[in-house]
Amino acid sequence: MQKAMALSDSVPVVAHNTPAIGVFVAGDPRIDAASRQRCRNICQMVADMLADRVKLPDGSAVKVVWSPTLVDGEPQADAVAKQFQDAGVKILVCTPDTWAFPQLSVISLLAQFPRDTPINFTCGNSGPKPGVVFAHAVNGALAQYGKLSHLNVGSWPDSGMNPPMSEGTAQALVDWAYAAVTTQALKGRRVVIFGHDSMGMETALAHVIPTRRQFGVEITRLDMKLLSDMLARKAYDAAELKALRGFVDHHLGQRLELRDQVDSDRFDQSLALYLITRNLLTDLNAVGGGFMSQLEWGSDLRGIPLPVADAMESFFNSTFDHNGRKTPVPFATEADMQGLLTMLFMSGLTGGAPPLFMDFRKVWEPWELKALAQKLDFSLPDATWANKGLVDGDNSGSASFDWAAAPGASVDEIMAAVSMPLADSGYFPGMGNSVTFISPGGLTGIAGRLTFSDLCGIFSMSWDEASSAGVPEPLATALCKATTPQWPHTFVVPKYATMGEYKHLPPANHFHMVQGLSPARLQYWMDLNCVLSQANWSARPAFIEGVDRPLPLLYAANGGENNAKLMLGRKL
Secondary structure, eight states: OOOOOOOOOOOOOOOOOOOEEEEEEEOOTTSOHHHHHHHHHHHHHHHHHHHHHOBOTTSOBOOEEEEEEEEOSHHHHHHHHHHHHHTTEEEEEEOOOSOOOGGGTHHHHHTTSOTTOOEEEEEEOOOSSOHHHHHHHHHHHHHHTTOOOEEEEEOOOSSSSSOOOOHHHHHHHHHHHHHHHHHHHTTTOEEEEESSSGGGOGGGOOOHHHHHHHHOOEEEEEOHHHHHHHHHTTOSOHHHHHHHHHHHHHHHGGGBOOOSHHHHHHHHHHHHHHHHHHHHHHHTTEEEEEEOOTTTTTTOTTSOOOOOOHHHHHHHHSSEETTEEOOOOOEEETTOHHHHHHHHHHHHHTTSOOOEEEEEEEEEOHHHHHHHHHHTTOOOOSOHHHHHOEEEEEOSSOOOGGGGSOTTOOHHHHHHTOBBOBOOTTTOTTOOBOOBOBOOTTOEEEEEEEEEOTTTSSEEEEEEEEEEOOOOTTHHHHHHHTSOTTSOEEEEEESSOOHHHHHHOOSSSEEEEEETOOHHHHHHHHHHTTOEEEOOOTTSOSOOTTTSOOOOHHHHTTTSHHHHHHHHHTTO
């Protein structure tokens, strides 16, 4: 009697869901041997480029495989599909250099993968064979039956056995690959929220089913009582807590504000909370987290308020702790699940850049800056932020230490700009210490936030390119004092949004920023996840050549991007 094979009962912890990228080439079965070899060479060139330039958040390379088999018929499509499945491929890149028959090649291969498998067609604008004609044919065929694909018609020479790829062609594919990897790598992963929904802030709700349906991300919720119990039991390594406290003492000195031993013990509790929560996330194999804090933890006098968790949240979101350099773990204060998702995707899209968590605390119009400067007898410089205005991004908790210094700064340089004053006793009677700094100017990237609406049933992203303003003293201090000086401040200047638009159109009280994220890369990710793009700033053109990604044919054929995404959303 035939018996089933038993698998091992050992359950290893899987560190990453690391989808491989499979690169292949479709071709014409009638072409000559030299043309077939040129196709293989282009395929390998593209695969090698992706392997070199696409990284996971921990800095490791994404697995890239390529097939030397020219997919020029159904048997070849079947064979390559099997190769890719065995290699764990969940992302497809086709590099056509000649004509091919769509149904007999790519469509036959795609039929053996899930319908939502990302696929990109990267080719030169070729004349001799021609691959670009096939790319248009197959892209159109896929659009006919509602399959999203991305076309990257780039540039490489029509002749030669090893034609070099232009940088623009390569960068467009790299941006798409980061979007695809982030999408696929997070499917089936989980985040952990400690505490119930964010102290009545419904823009922060953990929408479990829509999040699972649209992103494939699972949400685990644990009560904060578990954390308080583990603190009481001292369920952490005492030696490691001493090392973490030593790290903070070494770097901050007197900038860690403590009045007495009671304050010192409270701060140690905050650090112990980091160790406890870190271990819980590891045990659950989670990729991010959030902590409700207010009101029950640190503010409700009907109970016993516990110290603020700002230090814990900052360590999670930073690229280092007492053990050295590490991968940032996106962590949201106030149990802001939609903010956490935003930060998680931002970090993935940038290969592990630390995201920032902020309040829309105060939008400063130019006339308000001028009035404040006059009070200080300070002359405003002729700078973008002074002429346009800025947003004071300011929040207790979740501030990545990295945002206290310029990119590439050492740990010593970063921590030299950080202070930890006592928490505001009005907000936090449990006390403990806040984290504060002023971000330097010139930090550029994307500022935005995901939001969910039951009206359409899918998430949207409100976003703009943005940069941090380097506001000189004494104005910077005055801006901080106008809000909460104990908290970190990043002065954000949107590229296209006016201050009036920034005042009236944010989807929540929290927003987020990450450095090094380009509009095209974000747009590719929104496409692959059916996220509506909300960048309806009056000054931003609908399409910026060389900045935005080309509009997918599927959208153009179905009434535009938003209309097509709404139709796709109904099929999720």
